[in-house]
Amino acid sequence: MPESFFILSKDYLELASDEIIALSKMYDRFSKVKIISNLVIIQSKTSWNKIAKRASFVKVSGQILRKMSGLFLNEDNLEVLKNAKTFVCRIINLSSKQFNIPELESSMGDMISKFSHAKVELEDPDITIYLIFTDNENFFGFSKRIKEKTRPKKIKKYPHELDWKLTRVIINLIGLKEGETVCDPFCGTGTTLLEAESMGIHAIGLDFDEKMYEISKENLKVNGYKSKVFKSDFQELSKLSGKFDGIVTDLPYGRASKASEKPEEILKKFFSIMPRRKRMAIMYKKELDRNLKLNGLKKYEIYRHKSLTRTILIK
Numbered sequence: 001m002p003e004s005f006f007i008l009s010k011d012y013l014e015l016a017s018d019e020i021i022a023l024s025k026m027y028d029r030f031s032k033v034k035i036i037s038n039l040v041i042i043q044s045k046t047s048w049n050k051i052a053k054r055a056s057f058v059k060v061s062g063q064i065l066r067k068m069s070g071l072f073l074n075e076d077n078l079e080v081l082k083n084a085k086t087f088v089c090r091i092i093n094l095s096s097k098q099f100n101i102p103e104l105e106s107s108m109g110d111m112i113s114k115f116s117h118a119k120v121e122l123e124d125p126d127i128t129i130y131l132i133f134t135d136n137e138n139f140f141g142f143s144k145r146i147k148e149k150t151r152p153k154k155i156k157k158y159p160h161e162l163d164w165k166l167t168r169v170i171i172n173l174i175g176l177k178e179g180e181t182v183c184d185p186f187c188g189t190g191t192t193l194l195e196a197e198s199m200g201i202h203a204i205g206l207d208f209d210e211k212m213y214e215i216s217k218e219n220l221k222v223n224g225y226k227s228k229v230f231k232s233d234f235q236e237l238s239k240l241s242g243k244f245d246g247i248v249t250d251l252p253y254g255r256a257s258k259a260s261e262k263p264e265e266i267l268k269k270f271f272s273i274m275p276r277r278k279r280m281a282i283m284y285k286k287e288l289d290r291n292l293k294l295n296g297l298k299k300y301e302i303y304r305h306k307s308l309t310r311t312i313l314i315k
């Protein structure tokens with residue numbers, strides 16, 4: 001079974017590794033996962049770039065060719081360079097040892113050049129060969145050049161809007177597949193709708209504020225996206241439940257955006273009407289759930305500044 005590696009940014013490490021796990025299990029429920037600090041190794045029939053394309057916090061990813069005990073390479077390992085014209089070697093040191101990385105990368109490049117017709121090219125090579133050091137094992141892997149993900153355009157912004165990476169990560173955490181539908185009942189500027197549609201997920205948005213409803217529509221239109229937006233209260237959600245597979249939303253905080261009533265009351269009402277069987281990823285200001293019983297649900301806390309820590313709740 002092929003193995004892939006993902007080096008994650010350390011910004012939100014728990015979210016980032018849970019995202020990779022959720023994506024790999026979504027595509028292949030028999031995937032096996034191993035986590036070594038910010039390195040995630042996945043054994044799965046899904047290719048690394050299918051997972052990497054959707055993930056929010058992956059810095060580098062590729063396929064593992066083999067585990068190595070030393071720094072030993074032979075011709076069999078270099079099959080991947082067969083049709084490549086150019087390559088580069090990259091060392092990723094996650095171990096506690098110190099290496100002279102530029103020197104090692106350059107001597108590895110020289111060594112590989114002897115077995116292969118491909119030439120070293122530092123910028124935009126066909127293949128990148130990776131050597132990843134950890135304290136217990138080393139991995140030898142590669143990635144091919146992949147087209148940069150095109151980001152959806154956002155022509156209208158608003159201070160309360162959510163950062164696209166956090167939005168994307170929570171969509172992925174509930175394992176929504178391409179072709180499924182997400183609903184954001186507090187859609188604001190449409191961040192969830194844009195991220196979802198850019199990953200091939202259909203989306204429905206609700207916002208009670210005329211201005212937000214118009215902004216969302218314009219942001220979708222400029223991308224040629226087809227998600228639906230309704231100017232309505234979030235409670236309309238109960239009438240739509242046959243039309244979506246999961247809910248992803250960021251509830252009002254009581255600052256910057258209009259709210260129909262106190263954010264704490266909105267959160268309480270939201271829990272009372274949310275469809276029980278749907279997957280759900282919601283975000284809200286941490287202290288708003290103090291009177292709610294939320295046993296057994298996965299929670300993350302994201303510190304923003306001294307008066308705002310967000311809770312992400314996954315069901």
Ligand SMILES: C[S@@+](CC[C@H](N)C(=O)[O-])C[C@H]1O[C@@H](n2cnc3c(N)ncnc32)[C@H](O)[C@@H]1O
Binds near residue numbers: 160163
């Ligand atoms: C925190 S903002 C959402 C921001 C959004 N995630 C984005 O990236 O733009 C909360 C949104 O909830 C909307 N809202 C407040 N009360 C509502 C209600 N009762 N029904 C529907 N939307 C409501 C506000 O207009 C605001 O756009």
